Amino acid sequence: MTGDGTTAAHAGERPAVPGEPHRPGPVLSTAWHLPGAPDFYGRPDNPTYRDLERALSELEGGSTVTAFASGMAAISAVLFGTLKAGDTVVIPSDGYYATRSLAADRLAAFGVTVREAPTLGPYPLEGASLVLLETPSNPGMDVCDLAAVCADAHAAGALVAVDNTTATPLGQRPLELGADFVVASDTKALSGHGDLLLGHVSTRDDGLATRVRNWRTWAGAIPGPFEAWLALRSLATLDVRLERQATNALAVAELLVGHPGVSGVRYPGLPGDPAYPVAVKQMRRFGGVLAAVLPDAAAVERMLSASRLASAVTSFGDVRTGIDRRAQWGGDDVPDGFVRISCGIEDTADLVADLTAALADNAG
Structure with a gap:
């Protein structure tokens, strides 16, 4: 077990190769020669995506991470990758406004019932399939008791996703408090220099990870390799x-x-x-x-x-x-x-x- 500074400085590093830099440059190819290549096309995967995802997994305390082109792409993957017509989702009434707009305009159009609840609750959990939390809330900075809400949601049969953008994985680890997903806009503090658009989803459930990754492949919400490499470099600090x-x-x-x-x-x-x-x-x-x-x-x-x-x-x-x-x-x-x-x-x-x-x- 290492401290946060050590983990951040070395997260996602490949084994050292004499004569090569600690952090090799991004892999910019979209296609590889076949057969036998570990990758075949840039939309499903890329070696630089994997480096960033491995680093984020270390920061999250161990999980399967899928990187996205933005925070909204990450949130969309959780919502559309897990919900279907007839399901009910609970979203924050005081969280990021674009999430509310997406839910009201698109989820409702696809037959998903959308309920809103403030970060401090109460949460209308009866019949819910997914509860999306944001804590600390943006912009009001309210905080909900994640362990308690996750326990109540699971007892009601709902999955829980937590938007952890404000806290980052070094500030809060919702998966350790019972959440099924962590979603974040890495555009913010995680990359930290105001020059990137990125996001990620983290989960410890292999089935949920597959749903999220499939959505990324189908929707094409992939990060650029150069952006992924810049974020990986930024994580060190x-x-x-x-x-x-x-x-x-x-x-x-x-x-x-x-x-x-x-x-x-x-x-x-x-x-x-x-x-x-x-x-x-x-x-x-x-x-x-x-x-x-x-x-x-x-x-x-x-x-x-x-x-x-x-x-x-x-x-x-x-x-x-x-x-x-x-x-x-x-x-x-x-x-x-x-x-x-x-x-x-x-x-x-x-x-x-x-x-x-x-x-x-x-x-x-």
């Missing part, structure tokens, strides 16, 4: 990135809690946060994302204009701090001044000083 991001997020949360121009601060690692009692029980670290409410949209704009380090971005998990006013997109039930703050790896003192100055106009 995941532990150190998350450590700084979590340190920064706690410091920023403490700053905002004490600021007269800010309300509704949410960070699961902040003692006193409603999510803290559950988060401290099931999360291995609390991540770099927090939420807060400023008085209005203009206050958010003033803060962004005054900040030297934070910029307006709609993604999260980057090495640079980003702030997103979620109401502008129309998918979340939040006030105009609600912001999701994704802390980067800047020096903590510099980030706190910058945001303190940027918020000066919002006091009182």
Whole structure:
């Protein structure tokens, strides 16, 4: 058993070959000479996909991982790979809005009954085939008790999938808490540099893994080999990135809690946060994302204009701090001044000083 930093630094490595780099370049071919080639075509599989999947499996604590071209491709594989007409799925009413849109528009059209429930429950489990959870929720940062919900869902005959994008496998391992699937957008903190679109699904059930992989092959939702290789390279710094991001997020949360121009601060690692009692029980670290409410949209704009380090971005998990006013997109039930703050790896003192100055106009 090794620590997170060691695992991340070496995850997915092939055996060392004298004279070759530690991390060989991506395999960009889509077809191989036959017969006898282990691969025959780039859509079902690729050696670089497998390297990334093996690395993610190590980070997940041991599982079968299937890599995808995006987080939505990964979520789609779980939904369409496991549900059929007549089934019922429960999805988060306060989670990523694109998942709700997909379920309402496509799953319902295919004869699947869609129920919504907030992250804190209660969950309408009767007759459900699949329960999709997102914890911490995006963007509200609520946390549900995964072990308890998984147990209840299984007792009702439902599978459980957990969107673990916000936490990452170094922050939380839902499979160890009873989930059947973990799904994530690796576009965010896992690859961590704001320059890739990727996702993955992880499961310890061979039958479920086959369903997910078959969906990827049929739908063609494959990652590019070069993108997979870049993500694999990025994983080496995941532990150190998350450590700084979590340190920064706690410091920023403490700053905002004490600021007269800010309300509704949410960070699961902040003692006193409603999510803290559950988060401290099931999360291995609390991540770099927090939420807060400023008085209005203009206050958010003033803060962004005054900040030297934070910029307006709609993604999260980057090495640079980003702030997103979620109401502008129309998918979340939040006030105009609600912001999701994704802390980067800047020096903590510099980030706190910058945001303190940027918020000066919002006091009182």
